[in-house]
């Protein structure tokens with residue numbers, strides 16, 4: 001492992017941390033700004049810790065579909081004529097006509113992944129893969145919280161460290177997998193975010209009994225996949241509710257993901273924000289697409305008809321304990337329908353127990369104390385997605401994700417990324433112009449003072 005550290009002298013206007021769909025969309029917005037204003041491009045660089053582009057690769061299960069319309073792509077809602085739209089991709093791939101004939105608003109996740117890879121390849125010179133940002137530090141602030149610029153520590157593929165400079169950063173490091181307290185992942189106990197890689201690492205013939213914990217989209221998709229891929233295995237779905245509930249994507253409810261809903265949420269009252277969650281959490285969390293629910297029920301019903309059961313739904317049930325017994329994993333389950341805990345031995349156990357939102361505090365380290373928090377301890381965020389700083393620093397920390405409490409339900413989703421990225425790009429350009437103007441005025445004022 002190398003440990004050399006190199007300092008770069010160029011100060012970027014913005015450095016993007018993570019190159020998933022959110023920052024890919026920002027790279028496109030900046031590219032389109034460059035096309036419109038070629039003499040003043042925004043100097044941007046992106047760092048991605050994966051070795052190549054990948055979007056939740058471990059959940060690219062066959063036949064799974066997107067949960068948004070193909071028109072909610074990286075660019076269309078901001079710029080309907082973008083060359084980075086999903087329609088442009090289809091045209092380039094020679095599939096536009098067939099896609100229209102297919103009459104489906106919701107592409108497979110495989111196809112959307114291909115689209116994202118295609119878009120990322122078009123911006124390959126802006127991103128360094130295999131590069132993890134490990135820290136953000138202010139430079140030249142003398143403890144005031146108003147730094148001249150930011151320094152980012154970037155660990156490269158060989159362990160070498162680069163120090164990169166920027167006036168702004170856009171943090172877009174994604175959701176954080178959540179395991180229940182006391183559970184540790186190992187080669188037979190996985191979080192859903194590890195699923196395909198772990199599954200492919202085992203001999204399917206060894207898997208005679210498997211269990212999936214949770215009642216969200218990930219849990220239902222994995223349960224269906226395991227049932228289909230392991231025709232001799234017992235598949236147990238450990239469900240905290242009485243059965244899967246449907247994700248509401250009907251037209252009126254879907255308005256919570258509209259760009260306009262961000263303003264209504266951001267500028268709304270606390271009661272309005274609470275109402276968004278109270279009425280519309282079921283558009284996204286702990287819910288499953290209708291088609292997957294029906295698929296699972298159909299499999300279960302066919303078993304009833306055949307009189308042979310290997311798909312078991314353990315309703316109103318949670319995991320109380322996980323223990324290793326030889327090669328097997330022993331679950332202790334508690335059900336609200338039964339006073340006695342049950343034991344279940346499995347060869348593989350998947351916790352599809354969801355994710356925590358993005359939190360920038362780890363990357364900011366000590367610098368985080370310069371940013372304000374609300375009365376419940378969450379970061380305060382400007383409408384343009386910048387962290388609110390105690391002393392109004394000139395450098396912006398923009399968040400793509402982790403803003404559900406300020407900007408609403410689309411924070412961790414794809415629905416609004418085209419518009420959000422455009423707003424962030426506009427904010428970077430506007431603030432740069434304001435700072436340059438302020439600099440010119442300061443020089444003029446100093447000149448006037450000398451002359452006086």
Ligand code: FDA
Nearest residue numbers: 018020021022048049059066067132133173174412413414
């Ligand atoms: P994302 O997590 O995609 O990307 C973050 C990137 O940052 C990763 O590539 C990671 O490697 C990188 N990174 C992290 N830390 C880093 C560091 N320190 N330095 C450098 N790089 C770093 N939403 C929706 O609207 N419609 C949908 O159909 C789906 N489908 C879906 C399927 C599955 C299985 C999941 C788990 C989630 C979804 N989602 C979704 C929600 C999901 O959050 C969304 O699709 C995007 O992944 C959000 O894109 P981001 O770029 O914000 O995060």
Ligand code: NAP
Nearest residue numbers: 064065066067180214215216217218240285286352353354
């Ligand atoms: P999720 O919706 O948050 O669901 C997590 C599930 O785990 C819930 O049923 C939750 O129950 C349960 N759970 C949490 N802790 C538990 C515990 N200790 N014991 C038992 N159960 C527990 O997570 P997800 O299904 O991973 O979905 C996350 C996001 O990814 C969503 O936006 C989803 O739409 C998206 N996604 C999309 C696709 C796709 O595009 N095809 C596929 C997968 C996921 P409670 O309700 O009781 O907390």
